[in-house]
Amino acid sequence: xxxxxxxxxxxxxxxxxxxxxxxxxxxxxxxxxxxxxxxxxxxxxxxxxxxxxxxxxxxxxxxxxxxxxxxxxxxxxxxxxxxxxxxxxxxxxxxxxxxxxxxxxxxxxxxxxxxxxxxxxxxxxxxxxxxxxxxxxxxxxxxxxxxxxxxxxxxxxxxxxxxxxxxxxxxxxxxxxxxxxxxxxxxxxxxxxxxxxxxxxxxxxxxxxxxxxxxxx
Amino acid sequence: xxxxxxxxxxxxxxxxxxxxxxxxxxxxxxxxxxxxxxxxxxxxxxxxxxxxxxxxxxxxxxxxxxxxxxxxxxxxxxxxxxxxxxxxxxxxxxxxxxxxxxxxxxxxxxxxxxxxxxxxxxxxxxxxxxxxxxxxxxxxxxxxxxxxxxxxxxxxxxxxxxxxxxxxxxxxxxxxxxxxxxxxxxxxxxxxxxxxxxxxxxxxxxxxxxxxxxxxxxxxxxxxxxxxxxxxxxxxxxxxxxxxxxxxxxxxxxxxxxxxxxxxxxxxxxxxxxxxxxxxxxxxxxxxxxxxxxxxxxxxxxxxxxxxxxxxxxxxxxxxxxxxxxxxxxxxxxxxxxxxxxxxxxxxxxxxxxxxxxxxxxxxxxxxxxxxxxxxxxxxxxxxxxxxxxxxxxxxxxxxxxxxxxxxxxxxxxxxxxxxxxxxxxxxxxxxxxxxxxxxxxxxxxxxxxxxxxxxxxxxxxxxxxxxxxxxxxxxxxxxxxx
Numbered sequence: 001x002x003x004x005x006x007x008x009x010x011x012x013x014x015x016x017x018x019x020x021x022x023x024x025x026x027x028x029x030x031x032x033x034x035x036x037x038x039x040x041x042x043x044x045x046x047x048x049x050x051x052x053x054x055x056x057x058x059x060x061x062x063x064x065x066x067x068x069x070x071x072x073x074x075x076x077x078x079x080x081x082x083x084x085x086x087x088x089x090x091x092x093x094x095x096x097x098x099x100x101x102x103x104x105x106x107x108x109x110x111x112x113x114x115x116x117x118x119x120x121x122x123x124x125x126x127x128x129x130x131x132x133x134x135x136x137x138x139x140x141x142x143x144x145x146x147x148x149x150x151x152x153x154x155x156x157x158x159x160x161x162x163x164x165x166x167x168x169x170x171x172x173x174x175x176x177x178x179x180x181x182x183x184x185x186x187x188x189x190x191x192x193x194x195x196x197x198x199x200x201x202x203x204x205x206x207x208x209x210x211x212x213x214x215x216x217x
Numbered sequence: 218x219x220x221x222x223x224x225x226x227x228x229x230x231x232x233x234x235x236x237x238x239x240x241x242x243x244x245x246x247x248x249x250x251x252x253x254x255x256x257x258x259x260x261x262x263x264x265x266x267x268x269x270x271x272x273x274x275x276x277x278x279x280x281x282x283x284x285x286x287x288x289x290x291x292x293x294x295x296x297x298x299x300x301x302x303x304x305x306x307x308x309x310x311x312x313x314x315x316x317x318x319x320x321x322x323x324x325x326x327x328x329x330x331x332x333x334x335x336x337x338x339x340x341x342x343x344x345x346x347x348x349x350x351x352x353x354x355x356x357x358x359x360x361x362x363x364x365x366x367x368x369x370x371x372x373x374x375x376x377x378x379x380x381x382x383x384x385x386x387x388x389x390x391x392x393x394x395x396x397x398x399x400x401x402x403x404x405x406x407x408x409x410x411x412x413x414x415x416x417x418x419x420x421x422x423x424x425x426x427x428x429x430x431x432x433x434x435x436x437x438x439x440x441x442x443x444x445x446x447x448x449x450x451x452x453x454x455x456x457x458x459x460x461x462x463x464x465x466x467x468x469x470x471x472x473x474x475x476x477x478x479x480x481x482x483x484x485x486x487x488x489x490x491x492x493x494x495x496x497x498x499x500x501x502x503x504x505x506x507x508x509x510x511x512x513x514x515x516x517x518x519x520x521x522x523x524x525x526x527x528x529x530x531x532x533x534x535x536x537x538x539x540x541x542x543x544x545x546x547x548x549x550x551x552x553x554x555x556x557x558x559x560x561x562x563x564x565x566x567x568x569x570x571x572x573x574x575x576x577x578x579x580x581x582x583x584x585x586x587x588x589x590x591x592x593x594x595x596x597x598x599x600x601x602x603x604x605x606x607x608x609x610x611x612x613x614x615x616x617x618x619x620x621x622x623x624x625x626x627x628x629x630x631x632x633x634x635x636x637x638x639x640x641x642x643x644x645x646x647x648x649x650x651x652x653x654x655x656x657x658x659x660x661x662x663x664x665x666x667x668x669x670x671x672x673x674x675x676x677x678x679x680x681x682x683x684x685x686x687x688x689x690x691x692x693x694x695x696x697x698x699x700x
Binding site for chain 2: 017058061062063064066067070106107110111114
């Protein structure tokens, strides 16, 4: 297989949502001496961009997006450790993501994480039932510019406000933007608590995140 | 052309048990023998008389002995196929599927451009044939409206517009009279290639209405005899208005309606033994104040299902009735209510073919986007009739185990694979690709889909020779019939 063919097939494995193929091709690429950064940019990123186009046109469904994202993630796990010291994958931003304290809802938050990852963000998922302080400390450690906080219950919504307040107390509010989501959440709530944005679903969350980090949507 | 998606019901609906079916058959035979049928056709009277029926020439009443009826009906095939002019359009009337067609034959249309009501025309027939060529819900095409821009040859122009704009089977419900029928047969021969191919793969069939109570239409049965002899499948539909043209009680209405239909089918078998024929009852109830036809009432739905069972009890295919809503506007509560009962009940009863999608105001008005609404109801019924998948693939135990407690199914290949084959109700639940929002008004969404089909779908054209032959037949018919 030629180098061009490996890269094309790497992209196709993401488009087809075949994580096993993606990993095999990534290993093969390294064995053949391909530049891992080229493999990421011209293979995986090209592939995930195509998945995004197919989703935007209505041809692909959410599972296609997620499985495509998983294929990309699996191949990245092979290729990233092989990057040279001065090489770094281009990312749109670093995001800390989690579900607030008292709330065990996970699927929506995970879906947002998958979508953000697939669209070029580096996501640190801190999990569910997390107090505001955990979001803030994780953002500091990851050098994140975005926090995504999910709340699915009316009773846990005030936890999102606490995150905004604790960021202020920690002196990080200017560096870190806060986006919130969850079934009972509205733009009005985001405005009220001083969050930077609200997204209705995982697709809108990507658009919002891009907007918040200043990338054209 | 997207592939056909007939309804293949796993769920079954019956409103008559075997004893009740036997009662209706006995009552039908009684009516045929004792009361008789008005048959105002010299040719038909001669055929009946020659074969042992009691014929009163003066009153034109024919009384049929039960033996004659049973022998003739036993010649009528239970299964045969209707065909279009392309591969994949064959409809096997064998009890395994319900194939739906468009409604007909309206006389008004809301203009495609202005939206104003006007008399229907040939171009309406052509446009809707092209839309029907695209929709997977439409297995065969009834010319939806009358080609009123043509005179006595309008029914033949409707066929011309249909054959030129859909590869699917065409069923005429307007070609009446011996002469017009002969021209229609010639047109069908052109589409099929020759007379032998037309018999083997008929691209045309015909539906003819009886006249309730207990009468035949001369032009109708004389056309029917021409079709039967040529091998064109021909069906008869009784449309009794209970309380006015049939007993108000459902049992009697069905027995009388059945006598009309069966007498015509017997005639077809007498002139062309083994001819492919079908049966149809579309009964309803009289408005007790105006004597008008109530289009959506419970007794009608019951009779539709009963008609399907009675036909199969006689051992013949059946055309069921569905849709054809009374209301004046698309996308209303009334439209949904009127359409859903029979469009689900009739296929669950096992109707082989079913009319029909796309008209309003009791099948008189073409509202172009109406067919898109009916298409969505149709597919909903199609999925409902399929029932629950309890196969290994349907139970998906391996996937349940893989996801486990508290996980999700979005990242499963099984989910992706199944979603690809799912049908989604795009009108009532518009899918929303990124950066694009669907029009909020459902009628605008339906219209947008219709316009897209008209803009983008091209029917596989007839070859030039066939188009020219059809034109020559039309010109000959105009010289003879319009004169």
